[in-house]
Amino acid sequence: METKNYSPGILQYIPFFYVIWSDNLLSYSETSVVKKAIEQDDTLTKEDYNYLIGYLDKKTPPAYQELKHWKKVISNTKIKLVESDTYPLSTFSQKMICHHFDECPFNSHLKDIEINLGIQPNHYNHLFEIEIIKEITSSYYNPVELDAILKGDHASIIDTFRDVLKDPIFNWSIKRDKESFRAHVLKQVEFLAKEGYGAMAYPTLYGGTENMPAYAAIFENMMYVDGSMAVKFGVQFGLFGGSIQKLGTKKHHDAYLSETGKAKLLGCFAMTETGHGSNVRGVKTTATYDKETDTIIIHTPGKNDNKEYIGNALHSSMASVFAQLIVEGKNHGVHAILVPIRDAEHKLIPGVTIEDNGYKLGLNGVDNGKIWFHQVRVPRENLLNKYGDIKPDGTYHSDIENPSKRFFTMLGTLVGGRICVARAGLGGAKKALAIAVKHALKRRQFNDSVKIQEDLLMDYPSHQLRLTPAIASCYVYDITLTHMMKEYSDTTVLDKRKIETQAAGLKSIITWFANNTIQECREACGGKGYLMENQITDLKGDVDIFTTFEGDNHVLLQLAAKGVLSDFKSEFNSAGFTAVLKLLGARIGDKLNTINPIYINNTDKDHLYDVKFHKHAFNYRTRRLTYTVAMRIRDYVKKGIPSYQAFLKVQTHLLALGKAYSVELAYSTFADFTDTIKDEKNRLLFQKISALYALHELKKDASWYLEQGYIGGTKSKALRKHVERLSTELRPHIGVLIDGFGIPEHCMEAPIAT
Amino acid sequence: METKNYSPGILQYIPFFYVIWSDNLLSYSETSVVKKAIEQDDTLTKEDYNYLIGYLDKKTPPAYQELKHWKKVISNTKIKLVESDTYPLSTFSQKMICHHFDECPFNSHLKDIEINLGIQPNHYNHLFEIEIIKEITSSYYNPVELDAILKGDHASIIDTFRDVLKDPIFNWSIKRDKESFRAHVLKQVEFLAKEGYGAMAYPTLYGGTENMPAYAAIFENMMYVDGSMAVKFGVQFGLFGGSIQKLGTKKHHDAYLSETGKAKLLGCFAMTETGHGSNVRGVKTTATYDKETDTIIIHTPGKNDNKEYIGNALHSSMASVFAQLIVEGKNHGVHAILVPIRDAEHKLIPGVTIEDNGYKLGLNGVDNGKIWFHQVRVPRENLLNKYGDIKPDGTYHSDIENPSKRFFTMLGTLVGGRICVARAGLGGAKKALAIAVKHALKRRQFNDSVKIQEDLLMDYPSHQLRLTPAIASCYVYDITLTHMMKEYSDTTVLDKRKIETQAAGLKSIITWFANNTIQECREACGGKGYLMENQITDLKGDVDIFTTFEGDNHVLLQLAAKGVLSDFKSEFNSAGFTAVLKLLGARIGDKLNTINPIYINNTDKDHLYDVKFHKHAFNYRTRRLTYTVAMRIRDYVKKGIPSYQAFLKVQTHLLALGKAYSVELAYSTFADFTDTIKDEKNRLLFQKISALYALHELKKDASWYLEQGYIGGTKSKALRKHVERLSTELRPHIGVLIDGFGIPEHCMEAPIAT
Known part of the structure; x- marks a missing residue:
């Protein structure tokens, strides 16, 4: 030798x-x-x-x-x-x-x-x-199987879509100039329309497959490419097209739906006004029917009553305008009217003024603008007349006599958008987590001074605790939203009030979760996370506004709480004080049983990981909060405080109730789902994820449970300990859990994640 | 008539x-x-x-x-x-x-x-x-007086500085292109240097006033103009200039300090490396003394050992480089060496490679870059030799024999920067709050459907709860940081280890607080907060990285905890396991008294607002956590687990201890300060602010206090109730509290805040 x-x-x-x-x-x-x-x-x-x-x-x-x-x-x-x-x-x-x-x-x-x-x-x-002595990530589980479980019924549609995203038009790059960014996003949206994705949720007659659930699933995947693209896509096909589809009738569908789905007709959804962000019912724009000329006159009364933040405003030639419909001197409430805003040469129609909203924290590829109407006339036929119509004789007619009910029926048809926003937020969180975990599985950090090779970031307990419960939450929310969308799209269920309340609550907790997660990921990647090239910054800027648009989270949570208080009998989105008050009487008797002292201090692992314990704890909180909020309101009303004021006084309690209800809903949806997984190995993994989510959520609100005497101090400590333990237990599988999100490799372009 | x-x-x-x-x-x-x-x-x-x-x-x-x-x-x-x-x-x-x-x-x-x-x-x-029936904001307190209390000793310097900021060069505008943004920020920094602010902290001989506390105060005010400006200013004068001032000796001062203060010599602070973010001691860049030529050779060994994220890297002609100093074949640890990186024509010196870091989430007016050195020679004199020198005979000498102690002494002199980062974060939080409150005092939101005029946003309890405790925290942290900087600058105190630990902890909790507050303000302003013109987005992007730079918060909190565990005897920044372990024995006997049951459930307002209660509660937490962390470590070590591993296992507990200690420190500093306010009206206001901060912090950690049996369920509920009550009580004064921050009117250019 x-x-x-x-x-x-x-x-x-x-x-x-x-x-x-x-x-x-x-x-x-x-x-x-x-x-x-x-x-x-x-x-x-x-x-x-x-x-x-x-x-x-x-x-x-x-x-x-x-x-x-x-x-x-x-x-x-x-x-x-x-x-x-x-x-x-x-x-x-x-x-x-x-x-x-x-x-x-x-x-x-x-x-x-x-x-x-x-x-x-x-x-x-x-x-x-x-x-390699220490395995960086285990191969005990198969990410392809996890991804398949999440994709569910839509696997083939999603897979095809992910392949479509391989086209170079979807490559990521830093875009600082809004004009060129917007132009590029428009091209992407047109590309997707050409591939048939724009019309997806429309009837087959108009080029679609009437598959709203699949639409939501691909919508999440768009976030892996770019938030602006997803939002512009949503505005064009979901909001503008959706208003035609759901508030219009056959004449509108025939005239516009195909062209909209093909992105040949670009439109915007002009609902929000500067002065009245969350109060859609209070919009000031008027749509006055003029019998003489058989036209509707769209008008912005005050300077601050303009339509605000309208996506697609600079590219559109038509707007679906929400305005107070006045017929024969009577205001019939908010209706949507199709209003041409630009001509064939893309020049503004006389009477229409549009201003660019300018640069934003994120979503700069979306052309948001303000719109003013000055006595703009459109034919009577442009009223989207499914729920309220002006007859040829100039009289108003609606099958829904109660104006409040009519209003909320109209809005309700558009609630699918909220589920989509939650899905998009979830997509953002997933991508941020994937980047942060992949980085933490490569990056080494200082440790014992005598050791040459530094430890992997992912091996630090604090790092595990930052990322693992968030990964578990992604799995939970993914399944929950799929389930929600299925229920929402179920045409056999006519009364959507419950699902609308649920969507409002879930949209809130999930978009907040997404923002917190993305921020945690940014910090977990240190300075690298701050560089645009590593893509977390884009997610941060884009997802931020999800807590505000399609309904401000604070407002939505209060709506959800009112829904719970009235057993989903009140009109969705309504102030609904009377309805709620009426129902309170019945529920106030709903006292809870005292909790057994052994239960209070039970820290056995079997008990802590038991679905029954989780479900009981979440349900107890919802019921308890319902009861106390109801009692408070009743007491205020008894003292002669007007119901509006009474609700204002319990505002923070309503928020707590809205959150509690939404978490319970997400958990129980997921827990029930895990039972249906046939393969035992994966079922057990999903059950572990389920337990981590539950314990983490209970831990976050431990002070409330302690105050109520529902858990004792030792059990509270045990919750914390088991969250840490589960996070560590899942450490070898964390790479697989991330891969299970199914984010296409061609969308993971961040240098720190490759 | x-x-x-x-x-x-x-x-x-x-x-x-x-x-x-x-x-x-x-x-x-x-x-x-x-x-x-x-x-x-x-x-x-x-x-x-x-x-x-x-x-x-x-x-x-x-x-x-x-x-x-x-x-x-x-x-x-x-x-x-x-x-x-x-x-x-x-x-x-x-x-x-x-x-x-x-x-x-x-x-x-x-x-x-x-x-x-x-x-x-x-x-x-x-x-x-x-x-006007309902007063939007009361005039019971005078914002000028509040501002005076916060400004303290530096009132005239701060006032002058705020006037200087009136120059049009400080006007705000949206800047998307990094090249022109950086050029503008450079001009601003040069302008400030010309006004004498650059040299402020240097000795009078070099154009300064040796006034570090005033420097920190004006630094915060720079955030009202632009984060990039503040950071570039800090890099040039605080980090680069500070390293010459504090690590160099007279020859360096004479040669460079005046020119640095005037921004005639632009420099950067090349410490962090790509592969070793938080581990300064482990930097790989070498500085090898070559006796033959009497030069030091600066070299980047591996591709990923480059200096990373170096501010001012594209404008500088010199760098203060931190490298392993090797003399006669022996590594003497990290030292700083002045290395020219560009010549008079701004061309790179041979052997130096610099790459732009590119676009970031924020601070795009700062030219961050990566730097590689390839066998770059500098004269021996360029070693900043205050704590370690190479003698003319080619031997290494240091008065501090212990290399670890030497290293931390060097780093310790630069800790003022951490206080400045916290101050800048605080400035960002204040400005965001000012914008959000001014908006909430104008903006009306829907309410009772029969009422024509909508309520002010600020009248919603949930809105008060979102913003008021944060305002209180700003007052607390302002006073605390002023106090910290005073202690730090006190030349009679030689051992700075305690203050360095404290600065590490405060920097962490305050920069996190700043980020959370800015986010809350963004959401509280709804879609308006998302528009760049309203300036919260800039603050969000800029302040974000404060949690990472000048020491990652997670790392700093663990250092703070180790400081507490070792009674500030261990070397600052050191892994310091041995020192800590040595001291644990003594402290483990430090058991806490049992809490009186009457105290546990005392919900009297007098008690809840009592400084004694707050101080006791905060101190109890720190001591209790110190005790339990110490016990855990001891148990692990007894089981034969190496000390490094033992510390890893208690990582999350160390973080909790670091936070607890820092909050206690901030509270007690503020509470003691309020006693010194002569005017009774203002003193009572500051005491109310103090109580709100205390109750809010206790509430945040209520689950821990409940677990410990320190408070009972009813007291925990009372904490929450009083946080809400105090927030509502301060509602009429909220405008004044915000004005008390003293943000110059010419820096409040956001349309929603004017």
Whole structure:
């Protein structure tokens, strides 16, 4: 064997020399450090010393053949480098000698070189065969199976869509100029329309498949490309097209739906006004029917009554305008009217004024604008007349006599958008988590000062705790939203009030969750997360507004709470005080049982991981909060405080109730779903995810449970401990859990995540 | 009187007609609505009816004289319009009749017009004298006095600085292109240098006043202009200049300090490396002394060992480089060396490679870059040699023999930067709060459906709860940081380890607080907060990274915790396991007294607002956590787990301890300060702020206190209740509290805040 040529003294230095000369350059610091170590190494013979020192002269580098020979010597041993060793290179040298000789002591002079040169395995690991001792991520679970479970019924549609996203038009890049960004996003939307995705939710007659659930699923996937693209897509096909589809009748469908689905007719959804952000019912724009000319006159009364923040406003030629419909001097409430805003040359129609909203924190690829109407006339037929119509004789007619009910029926048809916003937020959270986890599985952080190789970020307990419960929540919310959309799209269920309330609550907790998660991911990636190239910043800017648009979260949670209080009998979105008050009487009797002291302090793992415990705890909170809020309101009303004021006084309690209800709903939907997973291995994993979500949510609100005496101090501590334990238990699988999101590889372009 | 000309029937319609015709245009909707009301109004005589209907014909508008006469009729009554009335205009009409006639019933037909026209006071309030019933903000306190308390000793310097900020160079605008943004920020920094602010913290010999506390105060004020400006200023004068001042000796001061203070010599602070974000001690860049040529060779060994994220990297001609100093083959640890990186023509010095870091989430006016050194030689004199020197004979010498102690002494001198980062974060939070509060004092939100005028956003309890505790925290942290900086700058205190620990902890909790607050403000302003023009988005992007730079918050909190565990005896920033372990023995005996059951459930207001209670509660938490963390570590070590691993296992507990200690420190600093306020009125206000901060912080951690049995369920509920109550109590003063921050008016350019 060639290695016999070397004495043990020389042999042990070969790996070091190999590393030092591998880049054909011996630096000054390397010379002196290595020289000193060799000088002090008293285990070397005179011959060894001379041989070694001879290779430290810059003027006489080892010949190529020599280097090649060293490499051979190293490879022939078949020894692998273990990066996680405390001194990987010294240990490697030691093993080399063991391989050839009887004695193989650890040479501390080698260690000194390793420390003083400050070289880490990542500097030279390309030169060696590597042995991975600690597995970075386990392959016990299969990400393809996890992804399949999440995709559910829509697997093939989603897979096809993910393939479509491979087109270069969807490549990510930094875009600072809003004009060119918007132009590009428009092209992307047109591309998707051409592929048939725009019309997806419309009837087949108009180029679609009437598949709203699949639409929602692909909508989430759009977030993997770009938030602006998703939002503009949603405005064009979901809001504008959706208003035609759901508030219009056949004449409107025939005239506009196909063209809308193809993005040939671009439109916007002009609902919100500057002065009345969340109060749709109070919009000031008027739509006055003029019998003489058989036209409707659209008008913005005051300067601040303009339509505000309207997406697609700069590209559209038509707007679906929400206005107070006045017929024969009587206001019939808010209706939607199709109003052309630009002509064939893309010039504004006389009377229409549009201003760019300018730069925003995110979504700068969406052209938001303000719109004013000055006595703009449109034919009577432009009224989207499914729920309220002006007859040819100039009289108003609606099948729904109660104006309030009519209003909320109209709005209700558009609630699918809220589920989509939640889905998009979820997509943002997933992508941020995928980036942060992939980074944490590569990035090493300082640790024990004597160890050369630093630990992986993902091995830190605090890092596990930051990311793992959020990953679990993504699984829970994914399944919940799929379920929600299915119920919402179920045409056999006519009364959608309950599902609308639920969508309002889920949209709130999920978009907040998404924002918190993205922020946590940004911080978990440190300064790298702050660089645009790593894409978390885009998600942060884009998802931020999801807590506000399609209904401000604070407002939505109060609506959800009112829904719960009135057992979903009140009109959705309505102030609904009277309805709620009427129902309170019945529910106030709904006292809760006292909790058993053994239960209060039960910290057995079996109990803590038990679905029954979770369901009971979540349900208890919802019921308890319902009861106390109801009692408070009743007491205020008894004291003569007007109901509006009474509701204002319990506002913070309503928010708590809205959240509690939504978390309970998400948990129980997911827990029930896990039972349906046929494969046991995956079922058990989903049950673990379910437990982590439950315990994490209970922990977050532990002070409330403690106050109520529902749990004791030891049980509260146990919740925390088990959240940490589950996060650590899932550590080996975290890479797989992330891959289970199914984010296409071509959408994971962040340098830190590749 | 002219008004006698009108019958009561006509008179009551005059205000409406005046409003309708005031814009010289009677719209269709207005005609029909008003016509219908008049037709149905059976209180009108035939004459009244004819007169009124006569004014509804577009073809015959009232003459200018007529309109003027109506105005006179209205003005003469001296009646004021009350916007907060349920039906402001109808009520106004009613008062007009009362003014002239005996009977004055409320006419519901007028109300119908008001509702159906959908006109709100903001459409016509310019036409009337207005009476404000509900005061938007009280003038009981004086913002100037509050500002004076916060400014403390530095009032005149701060005031002068705020005046300087009036220069148009500090005007805000949207900047999307990083090149022009950076160029502008450079100009701003040069402008400030010319005004003498750059050198402020340097000795008088070099153009300064050696006033670090005042420097920190103006630093916060820079955030009111722009985060990029503040950060670039901090890099140039605080980090680069600070390293020369504090790590260098007279020869360096003489050569560079004046020019640095004038921004004639631009420099950067090259510490962080790509591969070793938070581990400064583990930087890989080498500085090898070559005796032959008497030079130091700066070298980047591996591709990922480059200096990363270095601010000012693209404008600088010199860098203060942190590298492993190798002399005579021995590594003496990290030292700073001044390395020229560009020549007089701004060309890179051979061997230096610099890459732009590109776009970031925020701070795009700061030119961050990556720097590689390839065998770059500098004279031996360029070593900043205050704590470690290479003698002319080529030997290394340091007065501090222990390398670890030497390292942390060097770093410790730079800790002032952390206090400045916290101050800047605080400035960002203040500005965001000012914008959000000013908006909430103007913006109206929907409410009771029968009320015409909507409530102010600020009147919603949930809104008060979102913003008021954050305002209180700003006051607390302001005073705390001023105190910290004073202690830090006190040259009579030689051992800075305690203050360094404290700065680490405070930097963490305050920068997190700032980020959460800015986010809350963004959401509290709804979609308006998302528009760049309203400036919260800039703060969001800029302040975000404060949680990461100048020490990652997670790392800093653990350092703070280790400081507490070792009674501030361990080396700052050190892993310091041994020091900590040594000290644990002594502290483990520190058991806490049992809490009295009466105390546990005491919900008296006097008790809850008592400083003694707050201090005890905060101190109890710190001590208890110290004790339990110490016990856990001891148990692990007893089991034979290496100390590094043991600390890893208690990581989440260390974070909790670091936070607890920092909150206690902030609270007690503030509470003690309030006692020194001479004016009783302001002292009581500050005490209220102090109580709100304390109760809010205790509430946030209520589950922990409940678990410990320190408070009972009823007391926990009482905490929440009093946080809400105090927030509501401070509602009338919220405008003044915000003005008390002293943000110059010329820095409040956001449209929603003006």
